[in-house]
Amino acid sequence: MTFPGALTKTIEEMRKAKIRAWNESKQGSRAWLAGNMMTEARAGFRAFNEGTKETGREIDFIALRQALAQGAPWTDELIESLMPWRRTS
Template sequence: QDLAKFGQAGPKHGSAPDGGSTDFLHLFVGIEKAMESCTVCDPWSAHEALRLGLLTEVVPALKIKGEYINNPMVRTDTWISKKTGEIIYGLPKKGERLAKGKELFKSGEVDLTRLDQAVEKMCTKLMMTFPNCLSKTINSIRKKKLEHWDANKESNRDWLALNMMTEAKAGFKAFNDGPKGNKEVDFVKMRQMLAQGLEWNEEMHRAISPQYQNTEV
């Protein structure tokens, strides 16, 4: 359904998308789009993910006065920008357009009936195939991802375990315990403290984490 977002949490919240997007995303969307997604963690709208070839189908989920409409917070009215010629279909709206889109969203209701219908349709299509041939085909398509995972799983697991004592501890707790609208650590302060040679310890966690900051004016 087209209100969904797709993206990475990794470096924004204390981890890396190992065992997943680092293995296969570049095969689907190209190295630069994969690098951008995995590092800066900006999400893609469902419409952009469809355009990039990551989805099979997108259906609307928002109803206004009983009628389905596309996600009002992303651009689906045009494919390219008349000013720059860049592809803008599926990108988030900005400024006044975004504000109007949010207001329209608040006035509607989410109805996932079209999503259920799309899932049933796909399941029916898959049902009308030979099961062993279908299973073999899916496994063959997934082999490149599995090859990457098998080649890197030990080092990935070791790194992820060690990272839980430093960046993951700070990032995960900030995401879980931080106040609404402030779920990330203070990255500038963190980098400054690391540049000064300070160690990862409880003092640093408290200094950079939003849940420990005094928000009173």
């Protein structure tokens, strides 16, 4: 028989280094995550949530990055054009 909470204590001890590293860098990571969630991830989550097996659940990330590289503004129209059910085959 083991001591009560021994598994929890072991897992917490193993995670200490990861938690310490996260705490030291979380401000920058939080800013990166916020920036990412406003753009590609937001569009991707919408496609996954609203898509179906028939239409697909993934935006065209290559077309998105090409459009942005050409200077296209990040607009609702751009996002809509990348949705799987809007693409032409």
